Amino acid sequence: MAKAYSEDLWKKVISSITSGDRKREAAKVFNVGETTIYRWICLHKQGDIKPKNALLITPAIKQET
Secondary structure: OOOOOOHHHHHHHHHHHHOOOOHHHHHHHHOOOHHHHHHHHHHHHHOOOOOOOHHHOOOOOOOOO
């Protein structure tokens, strides 16, 4: 399962875009998908720029009894 991106990375990418870098260039520099960057920009415009908690998306672990 893929790990969630860190909040620090989100901030760096958004900062790069808002300072004038192209989205495609930022995707290559930060090694993230262009689609991810577009999603982050939409979330940023909505004021929600925090990554999802990875614990919420992991499958439940069955406990042995």
